Amino acid sequence: MRILGIETSCDETAAAVVEDGRQVRSSVVSSQVKLHAPYGGVVPELASRAHVELINPVVDEALMEAGILDAGELDAVAACHGPGLAGALLVGVSAAKALALSTGLPYVQVNHLEAHLYAGWLEEPDLEPPLAVLIASGGHTLLVVMEDHGRYRMMGQTVDDAAGEAFDKVARFLGLGYPGGPAIDRLAAEGDPDAVAFPRAMLDEGYDFSFSGLKTAVVNHVRKHSDVATRDVAASFQEAVVDVLTTKLLAAADEAEAPTLVLGGGVAANSRLRSRVAEAAKASGRRVFLPPLALCTDNGAMIAGAAWWRLRADGPTPLDAGVAPSLALPTISEVGVRRRSLRSASADDL
Ligand code: KG4
Numbered sequence: 487m488r489i490l491g492i493e494t495s496c497d498e499t500a501a502a503v504v505e506d507g508r509q510v511r512s513s514v515v516s517s518q519v520k521l522h523a524p525y526g527g528v529v530p531e532l533a534s535r536a537h538v539e540l541i542n543p544v545v546d547e548a549l550m551e552a553g554i555l556d557a558g559e560l561d562a563v564a565a566c567h568g569p570g571l572a573g574a575l576l577v578g579v580s581a582a583k584a585l586a587l588s589t590g591l592p593y594v595q596v597n598h599l600e601a602h603l604y605a606g607w608l609e610e611p612d613l614e615p616p617l618a619v620l621i622a623s624g625g626h627t628l629l630v631v632m633e634d635h636g637r638y639r640m641m642g643q644t645v646d647d648a649a650g651e652a653f654d655k656v657a658r659f660l661g662l663g664y665p666g667g668p669a670i671d672r673l674a675a676e677g678d679p680d681a682v683a684f685p686r687a688m689l690d691e692g693y694d695f696s697f698s699g700l701k702t703a704v705v706n707h708v709r710k711h712s713d714v715a716t717r718d719v720a721a722s723f724q725e726a727v728v729d730v731l732t733t734k735l736l737a738a739a740d741e742a743e744a745p746t747l748v749l750g751g752g753v754a755a756n757s758r759l760r761s762r763v764a765e766a767a768k769a770s771g772r773r774v775f776l777p778p779l780a781l782c783t784d785n786g787a788m789i790a791g792a793a794w795w796r797l798r799a800d801g802p803t804p805l806d807a808g809v810a811p812s813l814a815l816p817t818i819s820e821v822g823v824r825r826r827s828l829r830s831a832s833a834d835d836l
């Protein structure tokens with residue numbers, strides 16, 4: 487089954503064709519980074535307009551790369567319907583629904599957070615729940631135990647800024663540009679992670695995270711010590727974020743007795759987080775799955791991958807469904823009422 491996945495929730499216009507939820511046949515990502523960089527962050531209206539201009543060429547290229555001459559050769563069309571920027575989401579969802587309507591193919595709406603989680607299967611088809619998953623992006627920081635397909639136990643999330651947001655805000659303050667995560671990651675490689683002892687908020691308090699105090703601590707420190715090397719601040723800040731993320735991921739895996747750790751979302755591209763989580767997994771005898779960088783940040787393949795599982799469980803989405811800018815990851819209490827997991831859904835449901 488070949489599914490076209492479309493992603494326009496923020497500042498990437500992306501489309502991909504994925505076969506059977508696992509094999510990526512094509513993946514095209516057009517980044518708007520240059521468009522938003524002068525403003526130091528994503529400008530929603532500019533993002534929507536750019537998505538409108540880019541969506542058709544990006545979809546065409548994804549189909550062409552996958553060797554699909556006519557969209558009718560696909561088996562379904564999927565789009566991310568939330569969470570994200572309303573105007574941006576509308577572009578991808580409208581494009582997918584238009585394609586579904588004109589070809590008669592089923593339309594599938596996909597939760598962006600669930601898609602980040604399913605990016606794992608695109609590289610590691612044999613991944614088996616239970617998994618302890620950390621999804622850390624510009625908008626979210628979630629610690630989830632995936633007990634089965636479609637069954638998520640929420641362990642913790644951020645009470646203020648998302649981890650990626652903290653990277654972006656600190657980078658902006660340090661004059662490192664946008665997006666901040668990759669800039670801090672690069673500079674931190676030359677700095678001393680022990681130079682400044684930044685706070686590790688809520689380290690011993692359950693599984694929730696807080697990053698806004700850390701951001702303030704960075705600002706206060708730099709204002710007080712104007713001679714401090716920016717690379718040392720970057721490395722010490724990164725270490726504080728990574729410390730908390732790694733410690734809580736391991737603790738959640740312990741509690742849930744999950745033998746496998748998975749990272750997802752843009753912050754999962756962070757080199758220090760990847761190496762710390764890999765070390766921690768090794769030390770605790772766990773498997774770890776770190777998606778390749780292109781599958782950590784937003785892309786269409788993760789949407790098409792998650793759509794395959796969702797289609798098997800829920801069937802097609804009606805074409806009158808809209809966008810859901812504040813959508814959350816469906817956790818077990820909500821999913822439980824459906825009384826079945828994605829795995830047990832049969833192909834007849836289609
Ligand atoms: O998942 P994503 O592409 O979009 C959202 O759903 O938000 O994540 C983007 C976030 C940005 O905050 C960016 O700064 C961060 O991921 N990011 C990183 C790295 N690469 C991207 N953060 C830390 N280190 C990186 N190497």
Ligand code: ZN
Binds near residue numbers: 752
């Ligand atoms: Zn994302």
